[in-house]
Amino acid sequence: MMTLTRTFRRVIGREAEAAAPAKRAETRAPVLETPPIDIAPNDPILAYFTAGSGAVAIDDLQLDSTAVRALRAAGVKLVVPLISQGELIGLLNLGRRLSEQDYSTDDRRLLEKLAAQASPAVRVAQLVREQEAEVRARERIEQELRVAQLIQQQFLPKSVPNLPGWQVAAFYRAAAQVGGDFYDFIELPDDKLGLVVGDVTGHGVPAALVMATTRSVLRSEAPRLVAPSKVLERVNDFLNNDIPQNMFVTCLYAVLDPATGAMRYANAGHDLPFVRRGHDVTELRATGMPLGAMPGMQYEEKEATLAPGDVLLLHSDGVAEAHDAGHQMFGFPRMRKLFGDLGSGHELIDGLLESLHDFTGPTWEQEDDITLVTLSRSSVHGETEHVLVEFEESSAPGNERRIMDRVASSVRDIGLDAKRFERLKTAVSEAAMNAIEHGNRLDVELPVPPSPRRPTSRRSSKDARSRAAGASS
Incomplete structure (x- = not known):
């Protein structure tokens, strides 16, 4: 767990001096600036702060705690736990008063009141920060997935x-x-x-x-x-x-x-x-x-x-x-x-x-x-082919639709399931379009296909399970 930011500590430190306004203006000393202190999850000070109530004088603590020694080394004299819904969410660390006097009972009462009021806001800020971090993490993951998909699709x-x-x-x-x-x-x-x-x-x-x-x-x-x-x-x-x-x-x-x-x-x-x-x-x-x-x-x-x-x-x-x-x-x-x-x-x-x-x-x-x-x-024994329809069309734009319709009509009654029937229509349409646009270059005088062979729809009698039908063009 980490202490709060220096900005927040500075503001609270000034509030603590409200009890002696006249002396503060004349004897201002540098505000204690200590880096946030990490506390291990198993450090006994965490249980002490959670179970206790109010501000804690660090010099009075008798705990074998790495965190306590770090707080003392940083010059921290008073710690006010920040509790939200029974959970310790942070610590407010204060050094010596600017007046060099000890913190009075009124000072502690004021700090505890401020901590109680600030804790919910601090918890909300933590939750917002955690949510923002989760959003950034999701965005990184989504970007990584897009890159991974691009790599796979490429190869x-x-x-x-x-x-x-x-x-x-x-x-x-x-x-x-x-x-x-x-x-x-x-x-x-x-x-x-x-x-x-x-x-x-x-x-x-x-x-x-x-x-x-x-x-x-x-x-x-x-x-x-x-x-x-x-x-x-x-x-x-x-x-x-x-x-x-x-x-x-x-x-x-x-x-x-x-x-x-x-x-x-x-x-x-x-x-x-x-x-x-x-x-x-x-x-x-x-x-x-x-x-x-x-x-x-x-x-x-x-x-x-x-x-x-x-x-x-x-x-x-x-x-x-x-x-x-x-x-x-x-x-x-x-x-x-x-x-x-x-x-x-x-x-x-x-x-x-x-x-x-x-x-x-x-x-x-x-x-x-x-x-x-x-x-x-493919099976080669006992297989026969039946020509269902044989025709040719000119290479006029749009005739791929006519070719597709004629082939579809010729195989409609041979028992293809709906998916295979639609796949066959798509294949015939694409083949005819390629022949018209690329093979014959839209020359209406040339038939489809540009070879002497005409579009033919055949049915194989061998495989009864798949009832395969093929179209050539």
């Missing part, structure tokens, strides 16, 4: 890779405090693709900076080393030298050969990926310490093959470790079961998020970042 992929024969979808949503989740797709030699999903401990700017560093090292080393285990070893050694204390990174890194479906992977303590083969769901296991935790770590590397129809789900713990109003956790078993029952791509992601919302309720505040990356290999 997350702007789009997913276009892999013939594969469907790739990703979802990321930051928590209120902004954690350190990240994912990435890295182009590698021989047309291979690096898949990354990770989570940095902590929140705010520190986590975002470590995330950005980890991503940068991964992108630098992955094309050179290729092997997932070697890449994680290199990133771990780099981070171990520079990562802040008590921080580390969990990370799953996989290398996919899209031509064969072969995938090699290594795991640095991250949540296990799920793979669905038919109706069976398995986990891809590989051992390894989190990145930055210890130097010289080695990482187990394993291989799996994604056959036609298989689905891979990479994720962080934001879904599984969410809690409902009763503090029950969503859990990995629930997530695994849903993964086995849902479709693929955005249908899978939407289904997981809808189930999470139903579990947590509308008032849930997201506890951690949520990251979901799904990769599914």
Whole structure:
């Protein structure tokens, strides 16, 4: 606890001299100016001031107290406790009187009365100061969160890779405090693709900076080393030298050969990926310490093959470790079961998020970042395509709407759910607009698309669960 400011002590000191106005004018001495004195929470003087009443002569105290010795060394002779609603909120310290006389009973009574009147105002001033400090702290936190969000948005992929024969979808949503989740797709030699999903401990700017560093090292080393285990070893050694204390990174890194479906992977303590083969769901296991935790770590590397129809789900713990109003956790078993029952791509992601919302309720505040990356290999056996409509339009401005309406009309009756239907309309409209404005440069003599092929809407008869419909233009 600290004493009051020198200004307040000076004013009270002058009031104390009201009993001897004639002598004060002639014998004014310098007003005692002492810095505020810190008092430890366990110092016995605090209990003495709180339990006692009225002004206290410091020279008369018989306490083994560091604060008492500090007060005496500062020249304090009289202390008047400031009490507000039974709480000691400050001390009014006074040195010798300017007249060099002792403080009289009337002097003490006047000081105690002034202290009683001033205490509520002092407490209000303290509360206002505390509130102002809290506002400044909130503003700093909000600014930090904005910076962290900007860092994350800058380094997350702007789009997913276009892999013939594969469907790739990703979802990321930051928590209120902004954690350190990240994912990435890295182009590698021989047309291979690096898949990354990770989570940095902590929140705010520190986590975002470590995330950005980890991503940068991964992108630098992955094309050179290729092997997932070697890449994680290199990133771990780099981070171990520079990562802040008590921080580390969990990370799953996989290398996919899209031509064969072969995938090699290594795991640095991250949540296990799920793979669905038919109706069976398995986990891809590989051992390894989190990145930055210890130097010289080695990482187990394993291989799996994604056959036609298989689905891979990479994720962080934001879904599984969410809690409902009763503090029950969503859990990995629930997530695994849903993964086995849902479709693929955005249908899978939407289904997981809808189930999470139903579990947590509308008032849930997201506890951690949520990251979901799904990769599914198209089935090639027994699949047939049916052309629903085939047409062409001129490249006149606004014709993207006509193209979108005609495709929407052709697929309206094939059973798409509302979300997928609207997503399809948006995709067709954007593709047609790009063809009109950029491909044909608004030349009305040219049809959409600028190739001999006409816009075609097709339906796949293979996957009954997702009832997938695609549009090409």
